[in-house]
Amino acid sequence: MVALARKTLVYEWRRFLPAILAVGFAGLLQLLQAALVLGIFGSASVYITGSAADLWVGYPGTQSVNLGRPIDPNVEMRLLMDPAVARVEPFIWLDADWRGQGETGGVSVFVSGIDPRADGLMFAHALPPALRARLNEPDAVIVDRADIDKLGVGVGGTAAINGRRVRVVGVSSGLRALGGVNVVSSLDTARRLDSDPTDGDRPTYLVARLRDPAQAQAVARRLRGGGAFGPYEVWTADSFARRSVMYWMFDTGAGAGVLFLAGIVFLVGAVITSQTLVAAVAGSVREYATLNALGVGVAALRWVVLEQAFWVGALGLLGATVLGAGLLLLARSQDVPVVLNATATIACVVLAMGLAAVSGLAAMRSLRRADPATLLR
Amino acid sequence: MNAPTPAAPILYAEGIGKAFVSGRVRTQVLDGLSLGIGPGELTLISGPSGCGKSTLLAILSGLQRVDSGRVFALGSELGLLDGHALERFRLRHTGFVFQGFNLFPALSALEQVELPLHYLGLPREQARARAAQSLDEVGLAHRMRLRPAELSGGEKQRVAIARALAKQPELLFADEPTSALDAANGQTVIDILHRIARSHGTTVLCVSHDPRLIGHADRVLAMEDGRILSDRRAAPPAATIEGTPP
Ligand SMILES: Nc1ncnc2c1ncn2[C@@H]1O[C@H](COP(=O)(O)OP(=O)(O)OP(=O)(O)O)[C@@H](O)[C@H]1O
Ligand SMILES: [Mg+2]
Numbered sequence: 001m002v003a004l005a006r007k008t009l010v011y012e013w014r015r016f017l018p019a020i021l022a023v024g025f026a027g028l029l030q031l032l033q034a035a036l037v038l039g040i041f042g043s044a045s046v047y048i049t050g051s052a053a054d055l056w057v058g059y060p061g062t063q064s065v066n067l068g069r070p071i072d073p074n075v076e077m078r079l080l081m082d083p084a085v086a087r088v089e090p091f092i093w094l095d096a097d098w099r100g101q102g103e104t105g106g107v108s109v110f111v112s113g114i115d116p117r118a119d120g121l122m123f124a125h126a127l128p129p130a131l132r133a134r135l136n137e138p139d140a141v142i143v144d145r146a147d148i149d150k151l152g153v154g155v156g157g158t159a160a161i162n163g164r165r166v167r168v169v170g171v172s173s174g175l176r177a178l179g180g181v182n183v184v185s186s187l188d189t190a191r192r193l194d195s196d197p198t199d200g201d202r203p204t205y206l207v208a209r210l211r212d213p214a215q216a217q218a219v220a221r222r223l224r225g226g227g228a229f230g231p232y233e234v235w236t237a238d239s240f241a242r243r244s245v246m247y248w249m250f251d252t253g254a255g256a257g258v259l260f261l262a263g264i265v266f267l268v269g270a271v272i273t274s275q276t277l278v279a280a281v282a283g284s285v286r287e288y289a290t291l292n293a294l295g296v297g298v299a300a301l302r303w304v305v306l307e308q309a310f311w312v313g314a315l316g317l318l319g320a321t322v323l324g325a326g327l328l329l330l331a332r333s334q335d336v337p338v339v340l341n342a343t344a345t346i347a348c349v350v351l352a353m354g355l356a357a358v359s360g361l362a363a364m365r366s367l368r369r370a371d372p373a374t375l376l377r
Numbered sequence: 378m379n380a381p382t383p384a385a386p387i388l389y390a391e392g393i394g395k396a397f398v399s400g401r402v403r404t405q406v407l408d409g410l411s412l413g414i415g416p417g418e419l420t421l422i423s424g425p426s427g428c429g430k431s432t433l434l435a436i437l438s439g440l441q442r443v444d445s446g447r448v449f450a451l452g453s454e455l456g457l458l459d460g461h462a463l464e465r466f467r468l469r470h471t472g473f474v475f476q477g478f479n480l481f482p483a484l485s486a487l488e489q490v491e492l493p494l495h496y497l498g499l500p501r502e503q504a505r506a507r508a509a510q511s512l513d514e515v516g517l518a519h520r521m522r523l524r525p526a527e528l529s530g531g532e533k534q535r536v537a538i539a540r541a542l543a544k545q546p547e548l549l550f551a552d553e554p555t556s557a558l559d560a561a562n563g564q565t566v567i568d569i570l571h572r573i574a575r576s577h578g579t580t581v582l583c584v585s586h587d588p589r590l591i592g593h594a595d596r597v598l599a600m601e602d603g604r605i606l607s608d609r610r611a612a613p614p615a616a617t618i619e620g621t622p623p
Contacts, residue, residue: 001501002484002492011483011524290479293440294544295468296496297461373440375475376431376552 005307008284015283016312019276019359023316024323026269027352030262031324034344037249037258039337044178044248045241047112052124053089053207054216055079055223056240060233064247065240066110068093070202072230079208084219086211089115090203091122092190098181099160100152107151108180111141111161113190121207123184126174134169135186141166142184144175151181162195178248262351269355270362273312277363281305285370293372302364309360313353320352386413387580388437388548393446395432406432407603409446416547419574419581421590424600430584431552433600437582438471438550439463451547468497472541472579474551474570478533480525486512486532487521490540497544511543512536515569531562538569542577549573551583555590567593 009016042049047065048056057079059069079088092113097106114122116135123132127142134140141161143151148171153159158167161183175182185193191201210219216236223234235243249255281288288301331338395407406429414420414437422430435441436448439455448455451470458466480489490508499507512521515535525533534554541549551570555563571593574581583590591597592611599607 001495002488004481004484004492007488008481008483284481286477286479287481290473290475291493291496292464293438293467293471293473294493294541295464295466295471296493297464297468300496372473373435375473375477375479376435376440 005304006311008280009308009311012280012283015280016276016308019273019280019312019356020316020319022269022272022276023313023352023356024319026265026355027317027320027348028324028327029265030351031320031340031345031348032327032338033258033261034348035328035331035338035340036336037254038245038339038341038344041178041245041248041252041254042337042339043176045244046126046175046177046182047091047093047122048237048241048244050124050126050174051122051207051237052209053121053237054210054213055085055208055220056235056237057206057208057223057232058204058235058240060231062233064244064251065093065205066095066244067247068204070199070204071206071232073202073206075229075232076206078229079206079223082219082223084210084212084215084222085208087121087209089121089207090187091205091207092187092194093204094190094194096162096183096193096195098151098183099163101157101159109151109161109183110177110180111190111193112182112184113187113193114184116186121209123175127172127184131170131172135184135189137167137169139164139166139189139192140169140185141189142170142172142175143168144182145171145173146176147181161193164193166193266351266355269352270358273309273355274359274362277305277309277312277359278366280308281363281366282369285366286375288367288370289372289375292370293375298367298370301367301370305364305367306357306360309356309363310353312359313356316356317349317352320348385415387416387451388414388582389449390433390437391447391449393436393443393448395429395436395441395444405603407436407443410604411446412437412598412605414580414582415596416580417574417578418595419571419583419593420596420598421594422582422584422598422600423586423591424606428600429603430600434550434552434582434584438473438548439467468493468544470547472544472546472549474534474538474541474549474554476553476556478525478530478537478557480533480536482525485522485524486517486528486536486539489525489536490543493540494543507543507545508539511539514542515539516565529562531558531565534558534562534566535569538566538573542573542579545577547580549579549581551581551585553585554583555585555587563587564589 044064057075059071062068076088079085094111096109096111098109099106114120116132118129118132120132131142153168155168155171158165210216220234220236328338390410390412392409392411393407394409396403396405424430436443487508490511491504494504494507512518515538517532517535520532555566558566567590570581570583573579595611597609598605
């Protein structure tokens with residue numbers, strides 16, 4: 001088969017360039033936006049992604065980590081009864097008020113009470129064992145390096161949380177929170193800092209490590225069953241992290257913004273791309289008409305146009321991928337929070353190819369002008 | 378005096394009428410025209426500008442429909458075929474050469490000729506061989522790899538002829554095939570059309586102002602105002618090579 005669509009695209013690349021650029025930039029814009037939003041809102045799930053737990057157990061219906069409510073500590077027994085569960089650890093999450101020594105006023109902080117043992121699950125990825133060990137000292141807390149200024153305290157300095165004295169024993173990175181400041185302490189310290197008497201000694205979450213992490217979904221489903229210990233729900237770490245990010249995205253309206261921009265990008269891209277393809281078809285309309293006179297069906301000619309649209313989409317995406325990868329690497333090196341997952345990437349690819357397809361369909365319509373009778377005049 | 382017809386017509390129009398309406402003006406281009414074209418002949422239609430020659434060609438070749446009357450080509454009544462069937466008919470049986478060359482800028486001469494053959498269902502090797510053979514026949518064997526931008530006007534028209542010829546059509550329609558060409562190139566194209574009718578037995582129907590074509594045609598139809606004024610046959614020696622005397 002003579003590859004008419006492809007050869008025309010190569011030979012008349014200047015004519016198709018605007019369409020390729022339009023698809024490419026639409027894809028790129030969408031990709032970067034998704035990466036930024038996921039990067040920023042990804043910190044809503046830093047408790048989960050920074051930890052080594054496979055399962056999270058919390059109050060039923062909890063939409064995001066920061067919305068947890070205390071659960072019965074005896075659920076731990078239920079979890080440990082399952083042979084797939086290797087370890088269970090409590091996690092306390094508190095909303096609290098920080099008063100530093102400087103003129104910083106009150107700062108809203110989120111206290112994470114974790115098990116500080118060296119092989120603890122919580123914040124296993126963010127806190128090295130030596131640093132965790134320091135949490136065993138009474139009233140010790142660790143904060144993110146980037147939050148030090150905001151808290152008005154240095155390492156070794158003291159401050160008050162909910163009116164009780166704490167001492168900053170170290171800083172780490174990868175603890176930054178969304179809408180506040182994360183403060184990590186031991187479970188004991190966190191219990192002392194809790195000003196709400198109704199919480200009792202109950203943890204906000206129980207996190208578990210499985211012997212085989214690949215079984216997480218099956219085990220989570222199995223553990224969801226028993227209700228003998230009061231209300232609780234089991235999520236895999238992945239699904240709870242996703243749940244938290246989604247909650248923030250849509251609670252803040254950022255998700256709607258992403259979708260809105262996606263719509264705009266699609267529209268603008270489709271207008272440019274379809275106009276370019278229409279012009280390309282119009283430029284060859286006499287040749288198409290000649291083929292039709294020779295008996296090549298209109299359907300076959302439509303395929304040629306659609307194939308052209310496909311190649312325009314593919315080339316645009318290729319450009320967007322190369323440029324996007326470069327820009328994401330650059331952003332990472334500058335500490336701009338960017339994260340890309342498979343779903344977002346696929347969505348961007350679908351958007352770009354959909355845009356090309358819609359444009360191809362629009363350009364097909366101009367084939368109607370390829371009436372072979374007009375060649376006889 | 379009756380015009381002698383060597384064989385039963387392969388292309389036959391019966392009382393065809395065609396009018397175009399633009400705004401409030403209605404132009405009757407063809408009005409009750411009847412015509413038969415014999416197989417294997419090179420027939421020339423000539424006449425003043427605007428008399429309806431191209432319209433007649435478009436109707437006889439199945440590119441345009443009639444308002445009244447009937448057209449039979451190779452035994453099918455074209456008016457009874459739907460759009461899809463007309464496309465099939467043209468694909469299998471007709472070739473076209475237009476005044477413009479209408480070649481794809483991106484394709485080489487060989488690919489231009491090969492392209493329609495794929496839609497005809499020919500396997501790749503066969504399509505390529507046939508395309509090469511057609512180009513050879515129009516004297517372009519050595520320019521097969523060149524794109525239109527690298528070909529002269531005459532060469533481009535020969536590629537267009539090869540494209541029509543490679544399908545091995547029974548009917549070949551040409552509308553002013555020489556008018557965009559200089560004298561020498563026009564003569565080459567005329568010779569090729571003549572040879573196609575002779576050696577392939579193709580029925581060639583050609584519209585032209587070009588007086589040089591008259592000498593090569595088996596039959597010359599003079600048109601005026603949508604009617605055929607005169608119908609002349611060329612001198613017997615040229616026409617009776619394969620004709621059977623009545
Ligand atoms: N699609 C159309 N719409 C309106 N009028 C048309 C159309 N096609 C042809 N005509 C008219 O029909 C008449 C005959 O046109 P046609 O193209 O058949 O002439 P022609 O004999 O081929 O002329 P020429 O030698 O200049 O090519 C002209 O007056 C033209 O204006
Ligand atoms: Mg004409």
